[in-house]
Amino acid sequence: MEYQLTSAVLAAHVGAGLIGAFVAFPAAFFARKGSPLHKSAGRAFVLAFVVICLTSYALDFQELTGVDIYRWWADPNMFRLGFDMPIDIKLVQTAAITTFALYLAVSGWRMWARRRRHAAGRSAPLDVVLAMAALFAVGAFVIATWKSADWFSAEGQSVSALSTEHLVILALGLVVAGEAFLDLRSILTRRAPRYWWFVHMRRMLLAEAGLLAAIALRCWPAPDVGLGMALPVAAFVLIGLVMTVRGLRAAYPN
Template identity: 40%
Template sequence: MEHAMLDSILAVVLPIHIVVGAISALVAFPVAAFAVKGSRPHVAAGRCFVAGYVVICLTGLLLEMERTTGGTIRVLWTDFKLVGPKVSDSGHLPPLLFFATATLDLAFLYLAVSGWRVWGRARDAGRGVFRRFDTILAVSAMLVAIAFGVSWWMVVDAVSTMPSAPKSNVVPHLFFTGAALVFLVDAGLDLRVRLTRRPPRAWWFKHARKMVMAQIFLAAGIPFRCADLEHVGFWTTATAFMVLLTGAIAALHFRHRLRIEAARTT
């Protein structure tokens, strides 16, 4: 009965997750990236992207409850299969996986929200105003980063005991440790703005960096939720790399525009 009720709830959550994710990643982000900075389309698309990110993370957590065991969600006339662990592996996934995934969602949600707030923080700091909301957000993000590193380290150890998983867990440990440090340093730099009471330097660059990283998470989330657990690491990393490569090519193409905006901030 409880499982049937959960499937009914997820049948509503899944299309919302897919539609909002598609709008955020394929419409809102490109419009915000290529529109004139500060224009109405740029501001509106940016707000849409951040609002969509909140919805995506919340609905994603609900979907992750089903993914830890596998299952099928029926939406209208279509069955969506959420990839779960193999039967031989099902006893090796710890309940901590859901908590670890929550820290992952929250870490990237922080990048989207704090990236959206960069310009506002620079404007406020220029007037000597440092909002408590941004300080609390940064401190919370640092705690999430620590929880992220610890929980995923434990999940990697658990996954390495799966019969179908590679026995070496050195690379996943290094990857998640590095990611945790990136999140921790990013939030720490945001907190430093309050502690030093100085406007953030090159705020436009920080804004772009945070938003691109958030976009990478959206793209990498597709194989993360759809690929089987044996190959999820490879496809997630490959997708993230392709988005990062695309961003680098776009930055190279618009290098003259970036130099002009950099000169305006100095």
């Protein structure tokens, strides 16, 4: 029972990742913007991200506590088990990365709801919670990475043992921190982004780049994992720049 349920959670995690990266996102990307297909595929992409992130949190929690997922509701004492252990730095990093992804996908999808609320002079608590969670996750990842560097130094290893993967994720984390800061500033000062569509596009592209980087982290052959993660990020940054130029030219043809 325990093995079957854990395997089902893992299968849902992997399946949602593949559907989001290779079905939902391409459908939304190539569909006419604002069309029913674009909207439906976008919702499917965000739903896939929610499944990815929830199952990731579940698997991390199981690894942290040693408590099988099926016991979460079967054992009333479950929450007392395993917490005398120090928290694994790698798990902190993994949970932080998951939060980056959840923030980018959900906040990017919510841009149009935010625009409607802004026009009505209102804001949603969910947007504040998402931005604060993203900033907290970035801080947690930076601290965990710093602790990793301390550990390498204590073991007599070069801090350069922190791999390219860490640098790619840290760069994405800093971008996420900037996005979250802009969200909070916009909400607290009631200043709308100049181009809502640009924020939406940017975050959905970043979410897809992060998802492909995560797939590369698991599947790309060593020792070039960092390169495999950096390639989709660089590619989607370039795509974003091209789409931005095209969008601005369409908005200002003269």
